[in-house]
Amino acid sequence: MIFLEEAISIVRQNVTVLTGEEQVNLSQSLNRVLAHDVVSDINMPPFRKTAVDGYACRAVDMDKSLRVIEVIAAGDMPGQPITQGTCSKVMTGAPIPDGADSVIPVEEALILPDGTVRFTGGKPKSNVCELGEDIRVGDTPLRKGTFIKPQHIAIMAALGYHSPAVMVRPKVAILPTGDELVEPNEMPGVGKIRNSNGHQLVAQVISAGAVPVYHGIVADSQEVTEMAIRRALHECDVVVLTGGVSMGDYDYVPKIMEKLGVKILFDAIAVQPGKPTTFGVAGSKLVFGLPGNPVSSFIQFELMVKPALLMMMGCIEPYAISYRLPLATDYSRKRAERLGLFPVVINTNGEVELIEYHGSAHIFALAKAHGIASVALGVKQLKKGELIDVRPI
Amino acid sequence: MIFLEEAISIVRQNVTVLTGEEQVNLSQSLNRVLAHDVVSDINMPPFRKTAVDGYACRAVDMDKSLRVIEVIAAGDMPGQPITQGTCSKVMTGAPIPDGADSVIPVEEALILPDGTVRFTGGKPKSNVCELGEDIRVGDTPLRKGTFIKPQHIAIMAALGYHSPAVMVRPKVAILPTGDELVEPNEMPGVGKIRNSNGHQLVAQVISAGAVPVYHGIVADSQEVTEMAIRRALHECDVVVLTGGVSMGDYDYVPKIMEKLGVKILFDAIAVQPGKPTTFGVAGSKLVFGLPGNPVSSFIQFELMVKPALLMMMGCIEPYAISYRLPLATDYSRKRAERLGLFPVVINTNGEVELIEYHGSAHIFALAKAHGIASVALGVKQLKKGELIDVRPI
Numbered sequence: 001m002i003f004l005e006e007a008i009s010i011v012r013q014n015v016t017v018l019t020g021e022e023q024v025n026l027s028q029s030l031n032r033v034l035a036h037d038v039v040s041d042i043n044m045p046p047f048r049k050t051a052v053d054g055y056a057c058r059a060v061d062m063d064k065s066l067r068v069i070e071v072i073a074a075g076d077m078p079g080q081p082i083t084q085g086t087c088s089k090v091m092t093g094a095p096i097p098d099g100a101d102s103v104i105p106v107e108e109a110l111i112l113p114d115g116t117v118r119f120t121g122g123k124p125k126s127n128v129c130e131l132g133e134d135i136r137v138g139d140t141p142l143r144k145g146t147f148i149k150p151q152h153i154a155i156m157a158a159l160g161y162h163s164p165a166v167m168v169r170p171k172v173a174i175l176p177t178g179d180e181l182v183e184p185n186e187m188p189g190v191g192k193i194r195n196s197n198g199h200q201l202v203a204q205v206i207s208a209g210a211v212p213v214y215h216g217i218v219a220d221s222q223e224v225t226e227m228a229i230r231r232a233l234h235e236c237d238v239v240v241l242t243g244g245v246s247m248g249d250y251d252y253v254p255k256i257m258e259k260l261g262v263k264i265l266f267d268a269i270a271v272q273p274g275k276p277t278t279f280g281v282a283g284s285k286l287v288f289g290l291p292g293n294p295v296s297s298f299i300q301f302e303l304m305v306k307p308a309l310l311m312m313m314g315c316i317e318p319y320a321i322s323y324r325l326p327l328a329t330d331y332s333r334k335r336a337e338r339l340g341l342f343p344v345v346i347n348t349n350g351e352v353e354l355i356e357y358h359g360s361a362h363i364f365a366l367a368k369a370h371g372i373a374s375v376a377l378g379v380k381q382l383k384k385g386e387l388i389d390v391r392p393i
Numbered sequence: 394m395i396f397l398e399e400a401i402s403i404v405r406q407n408v409t410v411l412t413g414e415e416q417v418n419l420s421q422s423l424n425r426v427l428a429h430d431v432v433s434d435i436n437m438p439p440f441r442k443t444a445v446d447g448y449a450c451r452a453v454d455m456d457k458s459l460r461v462i463e464v465i466a467a468g469d470m471p472g473q474p475i476t477q478g479t480c481s482k483v484m485t486g487a488p489i490p491d492g493a494d495s496v497i498p499v500e501e502a503l504i505l506p507d508g509t510v511r512f513t514g515g516k517p518k519s520n521v522c523e524l525g526e527d528i529r530v531g532d533t534p535l536r537k538g539t540f541i542k543p544q545h546i547a548i549m550a551a552l553g554y555h556s557p558a559v560m561v562r563p564k565v566a567i568l569p570t571g572d573e574l575v576e577p578n579e580m581p582g583v584g585k586i587r588n589s590n591g592h593q594l595v596a597q598v599i600s601a602g603a604v605p606v607y608h609g610i611v612a613d614s615q616e617v618t619e620m621a622i623r624r625a626l627h628e629c630d631v632v633v634l635t636g637g638v639s640m641g642d643y644d645y646v647p648k649i650m651e652k653l654g655v656k657i658l659f660d661a662i663a664v665q666p667g668k669p670t671t672f673g674v675a676g677s678k679l680v681f682g683l684p685g686n687p688v689s690s691f692i693q694f695e696l697m698v699k700p701a702l703l704m705m706m707g708c709i710e711p712y713a714i715s716y717r718l719p720l721a722t723d724y725s726r727k728r729a730e731r732l733g734l735f736p737v738v739i740n741t742n743g744e745v746e747l748i749e750y751h752g753s754a755h756i757f758a759l760a761k762a763h764g765i766a767s768v769a770l771g772v773k774q775l776k777k778g779e780l781i782d783v784r785p786i
Contacts, residue, residue: 026592027596027599027605030599030600044586045754047583051754074571074573074613075571075572075613093573094573095584129754133751134751134754139757141757141760142760149596150691151756151786153592154589154592154593154691154756154759155589155756155759155760157588158587158589158687158756159587160577160579160587178467178468178486179466179467179469180486180487184419185553186553191468191470191487192439193437193438193439194550194551194552194553195550196546196550199419199549200546200547200550202419202546203419203420203423203542204543206423207542212420214420220466220468294547298543298544298547323718323743324743346716350716358527361438361444363527363547364534366545367535367539369544392714392785
């Protein structure tokens with residue numbers, strides 16, 4: 001059994017970044033990983049422009065009544081320079097005419113009966129955006145490996161990346177194992193339960209920006225399991241099994257893995273839930289054996305598999321952000337040999353509330369959870385108000 | 394000008410939930426909104442089962458050597474009841490045989506030379522999951538209006554919802570306005586900039602689980618703008634314009650809205666950036682006029698439009714969670730008449746760091762931001778260590 005940090009580190013050291021990229025439309029690049037740096041081909045602002053609707057003038061003239069010599073819309077070019085005692089009406093985004101260095105905002109301008117304009121504000125501001133103050137030609141606002149969100153789409157659009165290159169996505173085989181499983185369209189007979197893990201994993205793989213390849217339920221037979229893993233290793237970049245990795249007599253999965261050339265690097269982590277988590281490699285392919293209980297499987301995917309998938313796409317921020325937040329109530333647990341993970345709600349005061357949770361089979365506890373809290377190994381109790389790490393889910 | 398809370402409240406009061414639902418595959422229901430409550434058709438666990446690999450026995454016998462009478466795998470049915478002095482070997486998830494009330498974990502069991510089993514642990518635990526302890530027939534673990542995440546997929550799978558009904562998605566017309574705009578595939582000429590807002594909005598609409606209908610750049614002409622808005626109101630449930638909503642001479646959009654029967658409910662919010670944000674309704678259709686600067690447009694979409702889209706789908710948690718986190722440095726601003734919003738990074742200590750930010754045109758500031766922090770109206774300064782609200786982006 002190893003610590004969670006060691007497990008995460010072993011996975012990280014064994015990831016090989018996939019080679020291959022594809023060009024996609026801008027909107028299709030959402031939730032993909034950028035394959036190249038985005039380099040600016042322009043200065044932004046590309047010209048000196050006004051930040052407000054108002055009157056472009058000389059700062060030294062702001063105590064005078066100014067004659068309006070033209071109107072400049074966004075997209076127009078100024079026709080005349082500003083000289084002493086003159087101004088031009090400018091719309092937000094319009095270029096600043098030569099000679100001007102300030103803009104009187106329309107809210108701080110009084111139009112006198114003779115049509116001249118007077119500054120009525122307090123402290124004058126320039127209200128001018130200087131050429132290149134946000135970005136200059138050759139700057140690199142987005143690095144290769146950025147996981148693309150809407151705000152990054154804006155940057156790519158602004159810099160002409162209309163069909164950006166994104167990294168290819170890992171194909172992830174999903175193999176739920178166990179004779180006790182039936183698919184969701186069946187009514188489970190005596191001793192059976194519906195397969196929830198497999199479908200949860202499909203959704204988790206999609207959410208991680210990768211491609212799920214759902215295999216269907218793998219029966220508890222050495223031959224069937226071996227065939228399924230062999231095929232998955234052949235077709236996919238990553239293989240995720242659930243169930244079949246603890247110490248039961250029918251849990252021969254680790255032996256099959258070894259037979260298929262999968263080098264097992266760990267098979268237990270000091271976390272609760274999720275202890276019987278197995279990780280191995282076969283060349284550049286990764287194999288994860290996740291616990292059969294759906295809460296364990298969910299959490300271990302988020303902690304281990306998702307960062308691995310993001311790293312395979314070259315993602316530079318593969319680990320989710322945790323927040324340190326105050327507990328709304330006391331917390332205690334009986335045993336503390338492992339790092340404890342459990343679902344929590346964040347209330348409207350920003351405090352962490354415990355929710356009813358019976359253990360790793362209790363998927364319903366996740367229904368309303370906002371996050372997974374973690375309590376360090378060795379810690380049995382925390383007091384109301386103490387800070388606890390929460391990872392949003 | 395109204396406060397942000399008022400603006401959010403006005404939007405909320407004017408949302409009409411869309412009627413209409415569609416049945417989709419389980420994995421396609423990800424990031425959609427559930428149209429009906431999910432009701433359990435089973436008990437879970439559906440039978441008394443073991444939480445561990447081990448030996449099912451009677452608690453009163455745990456100080457004795459026990460004879461193993463059978464092996465029960467997950468998916469098997471027990472053949473024999475447990476009586477005094479006997480046990481059955483059980484795999485995790487297997488049913489507990491009649492007569493047994495406890496399971497000795499395999500890690501705490503010693504196999505004696507005669508094949509009998511002895512408990513070697515400290516304090517005995519039952520290790521039995523009782524029938525229905527997680528859910529009972531008729532319970533409602535997921536409510537109508539749940540935004541579906543992977544953990545909810547597991548619950549639906551477990552309860553047989555293999556093709557759940559989800560709410561129809563609002564169609565959102567996106568109309569970037571302004572003669573200064575060119576599309577990303579063009580090199581902007583003098584006085585022009587590439588349209589980043591429109592494409593950012595497409596991505597934001599997708600991220601909100603709705604359907605973008607991108608109109609293309611709307612030229613600064615009253616006739617063209619009127620036609621575009623008329624068509625958008627006809628085809629879509631929500632119309633989002635950017636640009637054209639401040640006080641410039643060419644900003645006739647509000648007038649056109651009124652002509653087309655759009656009742657404007659507010660046209661300025663006391664926030665920075667994002668003050669010139671307009672909201673109106675035409676029957677059950679919503680119209681948002683967002684500022685032309687891309688940071689303002691981004692933030693106002695997240696604050697106003699996204700919750701509205703989620704509410705139109707009946708979503709029960711339409712507002713994003715904010716976290717109250719400590720500042721890594723002092724913060725100050727010159728003016729405090731509006732609620733201040735600005736991009737921040739969360740460092741590895743969980744503290745909030747400021748990043749270089751020139752104002753609402755500075756989209757590059759969002760490249761590395763983890764969230765948008767907010768400072769209350771009236772507050773000019775915050776000290777290192779003080780808590781600040783951060784909304785992840």
